[in-house]
Amino acid sequence: MSRLIRLVLMVSALVVLPLAGCGSGDGAKAEASGELRVLDATVEVPPNPTTASIRMVVDNGTGTDDELVGVASSVADTVSVHRSETDAKGLATMVPVKALKIPARSKVTFEPGGLHVMLEGLSGSLKAGTTIKLKLTFAHAGSRTATVRVVPFGSTTSDSSAHDMEH
Amino acid sequence: MTAAPTPPWSRRRVLGFGAAGAAALALGACSLDRGSSPDTDAEPEPKGDWSGTLLDPPFPKPDFTFTDVDGKPYPIVEKTKGKLTILFYGYTNCPDVCPITLNTLARAKDGIGSGPGSNPLVLFVGVDVDRDTPEVLKTYLNAIDPEFVGLTPTGKTKAEKEAMIVDSLAVIKQAAPEIGEPDEDGNYIVGHPSAVTVYTADDVAHRLYPSNVRQSQWVKDLPRLDKGTYT
Numbered sequence: 001m002s003r004l005i006r007l008v009l010m011v012s013a014l015v016v017l018p019l020a021g022c023g024s025g026d027g028a029k030a031e032a033s034g035e036l037r038v039l040d041a042t043v044e045v046p047p048n049p050t051t052a053s054i055r056m057v058v059d060n061g062t063g064t065d066d067e068l069v070g071v072a073s074s075v076a077d078t079v080s081v082h083r084s085e086t087d088a089k090g091l092a093t094m095v096p097v098k099a100l101k102i103p104a105r106s107k108v109t110f111e112p113g114g115l116h117v118m119l120e121g122l123s124g125s126l127k128a129g130t131t132i133k134l135k136l137t138f139a140h141a142g143s144r145t146a147t148v149r150v151v152p153f154g155s156t157t158s159d160s161s162a163h164d165m166e167h
Numbered sequence: 168m169t170a171a172p173t174p175p176w177s178r179r180r181v182l183g184f185g186a187a188g189a190a191a192l193a194l195g196a197c198s199l200d201r202g203s204s205p206d207t208d209a210e211p212e213p214k215g216d217w218s219g220t221l222l223d224p225p226f227p228k229p230d231f232t233f234t235d236v237d238g239k240p241y242p243i244v245e246k247t248k249g250k251l252t253i254l255f256y257g258y259t260n261c262p263d264v265c266p267i268t269l270n271t272l273a274r275a276k277d278g279i280g281s282g283p284g285s286n287p288l289v290l291f292v293g294v295d296v297d298r299d300t301p302e303v304l305k306t307y308l309n310a311i312d313p314e315f316v317g318l319t320p321t322g323k324t325k326a327e328k329e330a331m332i333v334d335s336l337a338v339i340k341q342a343a344p345e346i347g348e349p350d351e352d353g354n355y356i357v358g359h360p361s362a363v364t365v366y367t368a369d370d371v372a373h374r375l376y377p378s379n380v381r382q383s384q385w386v387k388d389l390p391r392l393d394k395g396t397y398t
Contacts, residue, residue, distance in 0.1 A: 046266065047310035048303070053262040078352045084263045086361045089342035092257075092264045092378060093358035112267050113379050120260075120354045153310060154270040 033061030036102070036141040041134060041148040042156050049125050052076075054117035054134060054148055055110045055156060060102040062141065068100040070137035077121025079134075084113055094118070102138070112157040128152045217391075218376060218384045221398060225371035226364060228252075229335035233292065233318035236305035241318055243290070243335075244370075251287045251393045252366040255378070256336065256344070258295035258357045259307045265291075266311065268363065268378040273312035275385035284390030287365075289315040292335070294344040295357050296320065296328045339364050339372070365392055373397035 041056035060066050071079045082094040097115070102108050110116050117134065126132070127150060134146045232242040253272060257265035272289055279285040291308060293299025296319075304317030320331035333343040339362070347356035363376040365388075374388075374397050391397070 044266075045310075046262065047269075047307045048259045048266075049306075051260045051262050078350065078354055082263075082356075086377075087358065089358075090361055091342055091345060091358035092361035093345070094263070094356050096356075113264060116263055118262050121352060153266070154274065157267045157270060 033059065036060045036062055036066060036138060036144070038134075038136060038144050038146040041146040042151050043119070043126060043132065043148050044151055044156060045126050045128050045153045046122075047153060050120065050122050052119045052122060052126060054119065055112065056117070056146065056148075057110070058102050058108045058136075060104060060106055060108075060141075063104050064140050065104050066102045066141055067139040068102060068136060069098070069139050070135075071117050072135045072137075073119065073133060075123055075126075075132050076119035077123070078119075080118050080120075081115065082118045083115050099139070126150045215398070216387060217374070217398070218380050218388055219365075219374040220376075222373055222375055225373045226339045226375070227371055228366060229254075229338040231331055231335045232321055233331070233335075234301060234321045236301045236308070236317040236319075238301055240321065241316070243318075247288055247290070247366065248370060249368050250366075251284065251368065251389065253287050253289045254292070254339070254364040254366065254372075255290070256292045256294050256332070256341070257359045258293055258344075259299050259303050260295065260354075261357065261359070264361065264378050265359070269308075269311045269315065271380065271382050272385060273315070275382045275389060276312070278382055278386040279390060282390065283393035284386075284388075287389055287393070290318055291315055292318045292320075292332065294332050294359050295346065296325050296332075336360060339375075365389075367392050367395060367397065369395070 037059045039057040039059055041054060043052050043054045046052040058068065068081065071081055073079050081097040081100055083097050084092065084094050086092050100108065100115070108115070130150045132148045132150065134148050135143055136146060137143045228244050228247065230244045232240050235241040255265075255268060255272075257268070259265075269289070269291060272287075276285060276287065289312070291304070293304050299319060301317065301319055304319065308315045308317045320328035320335075322328040322331055336343060341360040341362055344360070345358035347358075349355040361378045363378055363380070364372045365374055365376060366372045374392070376388075380388075
């Protein structure tokens with residue numbers, strides 16, 4: 001391989017890997033259900049009782065590109081969509097996502113180390129086995145209210161459920 | 168928004184680090200399979216299915232006395248002498264990378280069970296000086312693994328504490344944390360080094376790991392490191 005092509009590939013990898021690998025939004029084609037649905041919403045009991053993260057899958061089974069433009073819940077003072085990233089200096093940080101594209105007939109996965117709905121200023125402690133509500137607002141599909149299962153710490157972010165980009 | 172400036176310590180102190188090193192670390196942070204050094208082409212590194220990046224020369228330990236969750240002095244070099252030691256910097260309001268990384272390490276200990284690598288000393292340094300108090304760190308780590316050691320920087324002033332964090336990170340060639348601007352609710356985002364440094368019995372670190380190493384990979388690497396091998 002020529003050095004130029006190698007260089008281009010290396011630079012591409014630098015740019016793409018953090019987005020594709022550490023981020024989420026796998027863009028996998030969903031079966032066309034004809035609906036926009038929120039699936040598998042969970043929140044782990046957090047080690048810091050004031051701050052938690054919701055994981056879920058947004059399945060846009062419609063033929064229309066959509067955008068997640070708002071999240072809200074009565075259980076926390078601040079609710080926002082964030083994406084974890086590692087910057088050029090090697091700092092792990094989070095980037096607020098104001099509008100998240102949900103392409104037609106695609107699933108976007110909120111997964112560990114990537115997209116999450118951050119709950120800050122939780123009003124009470126989350127208890128495993130209970131549920132909370134999350135309202136999501138989409139630009140086209142309107143709003144959906146997801147029932148979010150509260151699960152034990154570590155139960156959805158351990159090992160293979162998490163860091164899929166190792167290989 | 169308030170006019171309060173971002174604490175300048177992060178920016179001011181990050182200047183000493185080379186861009187090439189930072190790029191290499193960023194690469195290592197998300198891509199586990201390549202060990203790159205700043206001046207050479209990335210070659211597929213490990214034989215033997217190692218994760219992380221080989222450090223040559225190895226990193227020393229930050230020779231600083233932090234404060235543990237009970238308020239007692241914790242001189243890192245003295246306390247960790249001869250022990251397999253994992254050093255990670257994060258913050259307790261971190262909802263994603265920090266708890267996942269720490270939980271993965273805790274579950275790896277379970278996975279190894281007994282023998283070499285099963286009892287690493289895990290040090291978690293809270294970089295968010297205002298919110299990561301010893302009490303908060305104690306609650307946080309007790310929920311993950313009560314054996315993990317929570318450390319806060321020692322100092323009379325916030326500036327002294329932040330300086331200890333930055334100076335200790337410089338020893339392992341990591342960028343200074345960055346504290347974001349608070350929103351109207353007072354929440355703010357913190358950028359913290361994503362790297363996990365693992366020290367072996369010879370009191371240096373031969374490998375630097377990204378934060379997203381799998382439990383199964385730690386289960387492979389930690390026993391080998393504990394036995395003194397790293398390539």
